[in-house]
Amino acid sequence: QVQLVESGGGLVQAGGSLRLSCAASGRTFSLYVMGWFRQAPGKEREFAAAITSSGRRTYYADSVKGRFSISRDNAKNTVYLQMNSLKPEDTAVYYCAARRSVVDITKPNEYGYWGQGTQVTVSS
Numbered sequence: 001q002v003q004l005v006e007s008g009g010g011l012v013q014a015g016g017s018l019r020l021s022c023a024a025s026g027r028t029f030s031l032y033v034m035g036w037f038r039q040a041p042g043k044e045r046e047f048a049a050a051i052t053s054s055g056r057r058t059y060y061a062d063s064v065k066g067r068f069s070i071s072r073d074n075a076k077n078t079v080y081l082q083m084n085s086l087k088p089e090d091t092a093v094y095y096c097a098a099r100r101s102v103v104d105i106t107k108p109n110e111y112g113y114w115g116q117g118t119q120v121t122v123s124s
Helices: none
Strands: 004-007 010-013 018-024 033-039 046-051 058-060 068-073 078-083 092-099 118-123
Touching: 004 092, 018 033, 018 092, 018 118, 033 068, 033 078, 046 068, 046 078, 058 068, 078 092
Parallel strands: 010 118
Antiparallel strands: 004 018, 018 078, 033 046, 033 092, 046 058, 068 078, 092 118
């Protein structure tokens, strides 16, 4: 069982940066693949980034590649999403999620644990 709590969202101007954090409970955090997803109003939840349990491999949606960076600190049970060069189209609620397998890593339905989300708003 994993409980996830996101933080770090807010309002930022286009071109700015934010760093999201997701703190996980439990002693098995290092066994989980972690993902960040986002959902804009009226749209489906979409994949943004993911990182393997060891942190050795990362995955990104084309829309955020080169601007977002996912990382994790297994000693602190925390995963991060550094978001740079933000655009108004990045506005969404951002969720972190956890799962054990890397198969279909971009599919939200494959993740069993979710946080409550944190709002990111990018003004133009």
